[in-house]
Amino acid sequence: MPTLILLRHGQSQWNLEDRFTGWVDVDLTAEGEAQAIKGGVLIKAAGLAIDRCFTSVLTRAIRTSWLALAAAGQSFVPEVKDWRLNERHYGGLTGLNKTDTAARYGADQVKIWRRSYDIPPPPLTPGGEFDFDGDRRYAGAVLPDTESLASTLARVQPYWEAKIAPRLAASETLLVAAHGNSLRAIVKLLFGLNGEAIVGVEIPTGNPLLIDLDAALRPTAARYLDATRAQPLPPIAS
Template identity: 75%
Template sequence: MSTLILLRHGQSQWNLEDRFTGWVDVDLTPEGEAQARRGGELIKARDLQITCVFTSVLTRAIRTSWLALAAAGQAYVPETKDWRLNERHYGGLTGLNKAETARLHGADQVKVWRRSYDVPPPDLPADSPYDFSGDRRYAGLALPRTESLKTTLDRVKPCWDAEIVPHLGGSETILVAAHGNSLRAIVKLLFDLSAEQIIDVEIPTGNPLVVELAQGLKPTAARYLDEARATALPVV
């Protein structure tokens, strides 16, 4: 039996400011750092021995993995960074305050952009300061101008299949430190959720979600380590 730990990055500065972050490389707040360390402490308390780590190429996820591993006493564990584990690209909403955007476009429209499975926000404008085409992390890649959860999943799945799944065939314990929507994509794949079911799945920041997997990657148990900050999970 293998174990998968999904860890959403701790609170970022733009989480605190209630802004659409997406691919913008925003760092953790002091609270986010504390959440990451607490996640590592919970991993240590359960004596979960991590084999390897996967994370995105965004600072808030990378530092969350580092802080959690250090707190767990496992800073030496090898780590792979992959852009395909980045947060969902919020297109033209990137950088905007969520409450202000709701006032401008209407709460119902913003809810569709945020929570629907296959309706993306408007494209990132050509003159946006959040155009990542010149960032060397993405050199040579065809980058999205916006993403829905569906297209985020389409991006995550090749990384999941080729990089992460091969480590889940035995008794390994794998940590994936990433983002709300890239982790929701993995949850949808693991639990075979419908488009309607995944809409209601919300992963809290800095709270390790431990999923035990039987042969064929079938989940047999799933739990958050910080029960006080847990959210509803799919039925195993």
């Protein structure tokens, strides 16, 4: 039966600095590297043989996949990178410190931008420091200037349906090393959650989430491999 491992990247430098990162290509901290390696060790201990890895085009997710696969003894696994698995685009909040932003705009407003399902932050100003239009990773793509979780799902879902789900339908074991919000979008799809429910789902950094699926790609079991850093999971439909 198909098996899916969702792995949020290890702690990044801007996670540590409490900044809105989004699409900015920030690397892992030493702690983030250790989290990724431990994730791979746990994958190996669970006896999971991965057939293929999917990741974003951002360094923190790519390096997490490399470190985890190496620690699992599976560096040879084919890997596919795509920007549609990128983190949510934080628009005009990109690069800002979260605490400073709350002081400027008010904690309630920042909570809406961060945690509402379909209300995005203000758009990114074109031509600024974090304008990604000239980045060759996105050549030919129509890029967002801000995203909510709903619009993140709108770009993740077609990629999931076209590239990832068919591999699972062929009973492959897949690793998806990506980001908090792109992985939440996948969790929403798999568990059939509504917008209100998914905003309460937290995915810890560097902790593999193992999901067993049936032939229709419905979850039959789910657990974090590191129980000490686990977060509550949505219920499995009976």
